[in-house]
Amino acid sequence: MSIESKIKAVTTYRLSEMKQRGEKISMLTSYDYSMARIVDQAGIDVILVGDSAANVMAGYETTVPITLDDMIYHARSVRRAVRRALIVVDLPFGTYQGNSKEALSSAIRIMKEAETDAVKLEGGEEILESVHRILCSGIPVMGHLGLTPQSIHKYGTYNVRARETEEAEKLVKDARLLEEAGCFALVLEKIPAELATRVAKELKIPVIGIGAGGGVDGQVLVVHDMLGINKAFSPRFLRRYADLDTIITSAVENYVSDVKNLSFPNESEQY
Numbered sequence: 001m002s003i004e005s006k007i008k009a010v011t012t013y014r015l016s017e018m019k020q021r022g023e024k025i026s027m028l029t030s031y032d033y034s035m036a037r038i039v040d041q042a043g044i045d046v047i048l049v050g051d052s053a054a055n056v057m058a059g060y061e062t063t064v065p066i067t068l069d070d071m072i073y074h075a076r077s078v079r080r081a082v083r084r085a086l087i088v089v090d091l092p093f094g095t096y097q098g099n100s101k102e103a104l105s106s107a108i109r110i111m112k113e114a115e116t117d118a119v120k121l122e123g124g125e126e127i128l129e130s131v132h133r134i135l136c137s138g139i140p141v142m143g144h145l146g147l148t149p150q151s152i153h154k155y156g157t158y159n160v161r162a163r164e165t166e167e168a169e170k171l172v173k174d175a176r177l178l179e180e181a182g183c184f185a186l187v188l189e190k191i192p193a194e195l196a197t198r199v200a201k202e203l204k205i206p207v208i209g210i211g212a213g214g215g216v217d218g219q220v221l222v223v224h225d226m227l228g229i230n231k232a233f234s235p236r237f238l239r240r241y242a243d244l245d246t247i248i249t250s251a252v253e254n255y256v257s258d259v260k261n262l263s264f265p266n267e268s269e270q271y
């Protein structure tokens with residue numbers, strides 16, 4: 001048996017078992033083969049091919065412009081690298097809101113063309129019909145509530161969401177609806193820790209937080225942010241585990257200087 005075939009892949013069922021036994025779930029984004037290979041081999045449970053690719057890969061201000069074709073390209077690159085982690089792919093803006101048949105065909109395209117494991121959709125009651133239709137086809141769905149970046153033009157800010165009672169109660173109701181519909185997990189982004197803890201306690205499905213405190217069942221970060229590649233973005237919830245901006249800048253500066261002063265390549269670096 002090859003080493004690869006001994007690896008026990010993470011499934012939606014295993015995530016639910018992790019919640020039941022109180023083991024926290026680790027999740028990071030990846031968008032390309034090389035990063036996904038490292039992240040998977042380091043033991044991450046879930047890889048999100050997030051539409052944050054619009055920001056960190058393509059340089060857009062918001063996640064709105066990224067297309068389904070773009071997401072499929074990123075998802076296929078990640079799929080080729082990953083052996084163990086569960087791969088979840090964001091349905092991008094405009095591919096599932098308001099038309100559940102289109103939502104299903106978007107999700108099917110991702111599953112068939114990228115061969116990934118699940119899709120993620122932003123929103124609650126408003127997109128429930130799309131969630132239902134996708135789930136009925138057998139595609140696992142992860143929900144996403146709280147700060148939903150695809151709606152940035154509706155809210156106008158990336159501030160903490162659901163601080164007020166009315167918005168908090170809607171979020172709790174939406175979380176229940178998504179669980180009842182059959183979502184296997186839920187992301188809660190940038191909401192008060194107390195509210196996120198309440199939702200995680202109430203739901204049976206795993207609740208994974210980003211800027212939602214430690215009382216949830218797992219954590220997700222954008223890999224470029226936690227590695228310090230994207231230093232312009234520094235919200236309070238972000239912990240930086242590396243300073244790759246500085247490391248890469250210094251490596252590139254050294255390379256430029258070595259090329260200019262003829263110290264690269266040397267005798268042993270040529271044929």
Ligand code: KIV
Nearest residue numbers: 029050051052187220
């Ligand atoms: O696109 C993304 O990276 C996300 C995470 C922030 C959860 O949705």
